[in-house]
Amino acid sequence: MAGLGGSLERSIMDVLWEAPGPLRVRELLAELNENADKTLAYNTVQTVAERLAQKGLLRRTRDGLAFRYSPTRAREEYAVELMLDALTESADHGSILTRFAESVPPEDARHLLDALRRRASGAEGE
Amino acid sequence: MVYLVLGLIATAVLLGCSAGPVLDRLGRSAARPGTAIACWVGAVTGTFIACAGVVAAALLSPPAPGHGLLEWLRDCLPHHGGKAIVTAAAASLVLLAACGFRVARGLPRLRRTVRHRRRHREMLRLVASEDERHGDVLVLDHPVPVAYSLPARRRAIVVSTGTRDALTPAEFDAVLVHERAHLRQRHHALLLMLDLAHAVLPWPPTIRRAKRTLPLLLEMAADDAAARACGGRTLVGALRRLAAAPGVAGALGAASPDAGALAERVLRLESAGTGGPRRAARAAASAFAASTFAALAVAAPLVVAAATITELTHLC
Structure with a gap:
């Protein structure tokens, strides 16, 4: 999958599509780093998730001080x-x-x- | 002067109204789709140039303000009567508005096409996966068989898993060669230009017929590439299997889609390969005739329009 441009966007979408419900960035990060050989930084994942939300691919819901992200469409x-x-x-x-x-x-x-x-x-x- | 204008109008009418029907009659039996494609592109381009030339000549002819624009330095307007100038100005305004209206129809359509193509690529990036065996293929997880290509720097061919399941490996390769031929021969750009020409100038029969005939000819050109590389029989097998889509279209009681075009492609592939040297000679002759026609169809309106406009600058 790595070859496709913007593969982190794709990985984030994949994780959220598999997830049972909306995830926080920290949960998302843990899921992404679980079977990756290169660990990702919190800020990187947050930035890309924010970009996906701006593109309308993710929905952002407030949860305390943080946000939870879920895909807008299956x-x-x-x-x-x-x-x-x-x-x-x-x-x-x-x-x-x-x-x-x-x-x-x-x-x-x-x-x-x-x-x-x-x-x-x-x-x-x- | 009058003869030049008449010549220009005659070129526009000849190319716009007669070229299409004649090509339609000749083109179907042409041995090589490439020759027919060249003729059609020449005819459509020529029609466009001729029509643009007629409009330009009308705008620049003496009492019209366009001519005044052209002849500003020579100060020729005072020769003409005031009434004539007003009439010509009104006519020019109407003509310009009509042209602007047509172009305003074409450009947003082009923008929508490009935007939709980009959106399609973006969705592919999200859900399609890379084919392991072919470096230029994306796989879409869906049971309905479909195979297509859209211009892109990487992985321009897309197939559904339904296609992979329905075809033998040899047939699958033939489909890929077919799609690669579309990409290499820039058929997408040609279709885009044709659509634009039709959106701006939909009336000339040549353009209407080109829009109907050219897509099939492009398919045939890609078919030829695939048949050369993988064998005509393999390609026919792939066409039959994908177009029939057993269990899918049948379950809905749907008739075979666009059966005419498909039957024509299959028939052509099955009857090919029986030709000898005579057939090759005929193909070479028709290729020569076609390139002559295409060159003439573009050059003639260009030369006549240029001559007319040059003449108009001397006229006052």
Whole structure:
């Protein structure tokens, strides 16, 4: 994963997506340093978490003197939005990508993705 | 002078209205998509130059204030009657407003496209993972098969896990070669320019038809690259499997998407490779004709427009 630019942002998102609830920077730091070969500084993690909150990717809630951070959207929602981009054309702007072959008719893409998501969450609930 | 203006208008009409239908008829049977692509790009660019030339000529012709701008130093306005000047000024204003309105439609669209592409990359950075075997591929964890590329410095190709599961390793490689061909041949930039041309000037049949035909031709050009590297049969296998998306599209009772374009690509790949030296000679001849046409389609309106405008500066 290290190769992707801004990999710390990505690691922080991963930890918070896995976490059962909102985390403080100290908890986040402990989780990040647990299986890392290079320990991160508190300030670094706080700065990057703050940047992610400014970008709208994290929600910040006050907890005493500190803040707790949680993702604004589930990981699956980003995946679905990417898939929608990949499967549909937008009338609002030109093409942003070239796809190999259309696997789903663009007008059905949203229904298909919704159906899959429901099926997936239904299976987890059972 | 009159002949030059008429020539310019004729070029615009010829390129804008006739080139498209003619290319559409010829292009489908062309052996090489590259030659057809060159013709279309030439025709669209030429249409654009010719239309811009007509507008410029109209703005700069004698009683119009544009001409006064051009001829400020020669002080030519007093020759013309006051009424003519007012009429020409009003006409110029209308023309300028119309041009401004069209450009104002195109530019925000370009900005939205670029912004959306950047947002897409940002989301990929958050949720996609790197493919271990291929240095230029990102993997998206999703069962629906999809494979695409978008221009980026690193890892420009994206495939879903559904694609990896659906294809054999050889077919998967063919898909990657196909996408790399898109990236290498800068098809994304071409599509962006075409979309912009269509947003600004959607009326000429040539541009309308180019928007409909060119994407398929670009797919065919990328198909050729993949077929050369991995074999046509492998590529057809990949196309069939991904487009059919068994169990996914079928479960919703959806018809096969864009069946026409897909069938055309498959048919073309299956009938390829049976040509001898005669076919090669024909391809070379059509490539020569195509490059001549493309060069002419761009050069002719450029020369006529330049000549008209030069003539206008001498005229008063």
